[in-house]
Amino acid sequence: MTTHDPLYLQIAESIADSIRAGALVRGERLHSVRDVARTRGVSMATVVQAYRSLEDARLIEARPRSGYFVAARPAALPEPETSRPPAQSQRVDVGALAATVMRMAREPGVVSFGAACPESALFDVERVRRAMNRAVTRHRTTLCQYPHGPGDEQLRRAIARHAVTLGCAVDPSDVLITSSCLEAISLCLRAVCEPGDVVALESPCYFGFLEILENLHLRALEIPTHPRTGISLDALQLAFDTQPVKAVLTVPTLSNPVGACMPLADRQRLARMVAERGVPLIEDVIYNGLAEQEERRRAVRSYDSSGLVMMCGSFSKTIAPGLRLGWLDAGRWRDKLERLKAATAGGQATFMERAMADLLTQTGNEASLRRLRSTIAARMDEARGLIAQHFPAGTRVTDPPGGFILWLELPKGLDSVLLYQACLAEGICIAPGTMFSATDRFRHCVRLGLGGLWDDAHRQGLRRVGQLACAMLAAKKGKALPLVA
Ligand SMILES: Cc1ncc(COP(=O)(O)O)c(C=O)c1O
Structure with missing residues (x-):
């Protein structure tokens, strides 16, 4: 800040x-809006806005006719430390582990915390179905026509309007429709990098990024990342000064897996840094709609006037992963990206694009997003409470301001594989x-995806993960604890 x-x-x-430092404790009454306005010399409206954003972050709650109080959140747990990856870029070899974990996460009957996607019941399936039916009926002729060019005009306009919620003025003619956010990112990397080039990214980072780097024969330069504020810009600046960084790939809002949200001032500085160096920045905004505080949804792209920031998104986490639709705002590389997309896979099904345009522009969209955010927020609080009770002493865990992913740093010595x-x-x-x-630095860490089913079996499953971790650590210290449930 x-x-x-x-x-x-x-x-x-x-x-x-x-609140985080414990100077204000749960249940404690905050100063009145009038008092804060007087002591800080600001307007009451400013204090109300500050209190609203703390309410959105679930740190405080308003009680009718009584004022504002520190919210009853689960026991405070220490947060993971800023990562310290090596200063050199790495060849990426993710091996088969990620693919196996993702396969197991989807096996019927498995209590899964493996994947990072909300379950279908968290989405408004009925709203999606109605939009699909309308699109098929109204645009049936498109079923038998080849889609063309950069994607359906109506959807590109709807995405340009959607970009306003990210603080961006986007020209619909710069928008390209893709089959997913990952496809968009892969196309952007192909547009600006050659095999062997170095890409700077968060550490830890989403394994899907590592898979793309490996497939494109690109090297990963992991940058120290704070669990709350994200990639260290000082470290990135140093990387620009000392390494041949060809592109930056980052998730400034609710990064996966740590859930960091970059402060607005850092977003502005990042846009300035890449403009000064002429380094392309690929910004993944897939989780921006899940950030609890509106200002955290603002994209780095909103500060860019150089055309070096390419923004990639999709609706997999907010509307319907099953429609397989993503997009990118192509910046300087519009024509190249359109050619790459055409040479890779052509376009998407037009009736699906029309259905998505409809879903995006309907008034119900914001209401379903709000429901999704508050359901997962309550679940995240409950999960953090269970972790505080059942995981080994010394466990550190993130407290992201939105989304459904927790990153746990367990005591060193525990092997998460x-x-x-x-x-x-x-x-x-x-x-x-x-x-x-791309390194082995996070062997004692675990990512928990809490967007899937959440019932008693999952609560019990989470307790059990903690018990197993405790037993493994005790066995390592020669104090065997029973592994039985
Ligand atoms: C940061 C990030 N980007 C992209 C994706 C994949 O998105 P899509 O389904 O649109 O390819 C994920 C999925 O977990 C993700 O966490």
Whole structure:
């Protein structure tokens, strides 16, 4: 947080820091809006806005006619430390582990925390079905026509309008429709990199990125990343000064797996840094719609006037992963990207694109997103509470301001691949930390995806993961704890 941030956000962050540090404890009454306005010399409207953003972040709650109170969140757990990856780029060899974990995460009967996608019941399936039916009926002739060019005009316009929620003014003619966010990212990397080139990215990072780098024969330069504020811009600057960085690939809002959200001032600085160096930036905005606070949804692209920022997104986490539709805002590389897309896979089914345009522009869209955000927020609080109770002492866990992914740093010495195997033997799937880096640095870490089913079997499953981790650590220290459930 810096003085470049809006005043209300500075006030909100200073109160959030006091809550996180334990100076303000759960249930404690906050000063009245009038008092804060007087002592800080700001308007009451600014304080109300600060309190609203703390409410969105579930740090405080308003009680009718009583004022604002520190919310009853699960026991505070320490957050993971800033990562310290090696300063050299790495050849990527993700091996078969990620593919196996993703396969097991989807096996029927498995209690799964492996995947990072909300279950179908969290989406508005009925709204999607109606939009699909309407699209097939109204645009039936498109079923027997080849789709053309950069994608359906109506959807590209709807995405340009959607980009306003990311703070961006996007020209619909710069939008290209893809089959997914990952396809969009892969196309962008192909547009600006050659085999052997170095790509800077978060550490840890989404394993899907590593798979793309491996397939395109690109090298990963992992940059130190803070679990709350994301990629370190000082470290990135140093990388620009010392390494041949050809592109930056980043998820500034709710990065996967740590759920970091880059402060607005950093987003602005990042846009400036890439413009000064002429380095293309590929920004993945797939999770922006899940950020609890509106200002965190603002994209780095909104600060860019150089055309070096390519923005990639999809609706897999917010509307309907089954429609397989993504998009990119192509910046300087529009024509090249359109040719690459045409040479790779042609276009998507037009009636699906029309259905998505319809879903995006309907008034119900914001209401379903709000429902999705609040359902997963309550679930995340419950899961963090269970982790506090059942995981080994010394466990660190993220507290992301939105989304459904938790990243756990377990005590050093615990091997998360062995933990994954022990869990799988009991029908529980977790994602071991080794999947999220080209190095072996996160062997003691685990990613938990909490967007899937959430019932008593899952609560029990999470307790069991903690018990197994405790037993494995005790066995390592020669103090065997029983492994039985
Ligand atoms: C950061 C990030 N980007 C992209 C994707 C994949 O998105 P899509 O389904 O649109 O390819 C994921 C899925 O987990 C993700 O976490």
